[in-house]
Amino acid sequence: MIYYTGDIHGMPWNIISFCKKVKTTKDDTIVILGDVGANYYGDSRDTECKRQLSKVNPTVLCIHGNHEIRPSSIPTYKTKEWNGGTVWFEETYPNLLFAKDGEIFDIEGIRHLVIGGAYSVDKHYRLARGYGWWADEQPSDEIKAYVEQQIANRDFDVILSHTCPLKYEPVEMFLTMIDQSTVDKSTEIWLDSIEGRVKYKAWFCGHWHTNKRIDKMHFLYGDFELSSILKEQEFIDEKD
Template sequence: MIYVVGDLHGDLSKIKKLHEDKKLSKSDTVILLGDTGLSSTYEMFATSLKKQLAAIPTNFLCVRGEFDALNYTTYTESERWHLNITEGKIHDNSYKQKIWNCGKGDYQEAYPNILYANDGEIFVIEDKAILTIGGACMQNKQWRSDIFGIEFIPDKPQKVVKDKAKFNLEQYGWKVDYVVTHTCPYEYRPTDRYIPDLNTAKCFKRHYDNEKFLSKIRNKLVYEMWLCGHFHLDRTVGNVRFLYDDIYEIK
């Protein structure tokens, strides 16, 4: 079975409850919609989370959230140039890349059942074609960068990601079964969930790059259901489903 779970932010209670209820096995896949906590700047905390997930005998496929940039490290020299990644900060040689169920992702040998999906990849799991695209606007990005001295992957989707997503979709005739993303297409933004502070207002007024790119994809794509997280709510609008407390089961 395939289970899709919203933002965790380091809280694995939903995963543990899912494992308790469903008795997860190696034949199952749990898709995490970003902001997992697995790339926390607190290394001991992140390592603890990874060890707990590695102890569960199932496959975890992680979509990139805006707080997950540190995990997405295996880029070609060309991709690093496009993403403006500084060697030694985001790049981490402990991550390797592999193809799993037709899609590419990054993993660490110590935690082989945790795969971080590369943006724009299509995975075929249990005969379901699943498009994965991460990223979202990060609140207080500059403040976090200044305080923690960390360079984050840019908020807006880069040309290398757009081109790869379009190329992969062309191979599938612009038809997949599911789309899993961190944020949502532009026209589905739940504006009632916006936090009314200055930084958030600036973020959402100025940076719709991810959402607009996803809208362009959606307008051309044939799909059954679009699953996303980021906004910390459970809501269904047409065939777009926001997940936070709920867990979606792909059958």
């Protein structure tokens, strides 16, 4: 089984509790939709987060968020092929995988496309206080070109992203202290164009700290959804 969930920001306890509750196995996969926070501080806090996540039975596949360093910038990470796509991993934590953006993963016969990254509305707050912020948090032109190459003449079962296409922005989650005219929405605008060009059964995203569903768009924060939901979506599509 594949279990999808949202941002954890360095706090793995909900995932650990969930795994114990449903009795997950080594054959299962947990997908965290960005802002894992296991590569944020660069110190023992990251190590502890990774140590705890590595204790759970399933493979943990992490999507890139906007509150973490890209593994490609960390010397301890290596790449390998996993279920048809490229992931970053550390030998100390072999079940903790970080997906390369634009890769396609066939997990349990379900084809997933990964598109991580987002803009940080708290960028200036973090910089003013010496907290971590990284200029490559959003998809680069190179990543965008790779994604667009990957979607050519392909359909997908699931798209995994950190933020969502612009048309699905949950405006009720906007922070009242943030002037939206100052927010860089280029990633969401680009995802709009991607969403309009691909066929998919479900799109899972995090980032917005909410649990809701709009059509095929699934927003996740503390909740978990199962890959079996795709069977429900197939039924809906057949009725339509």
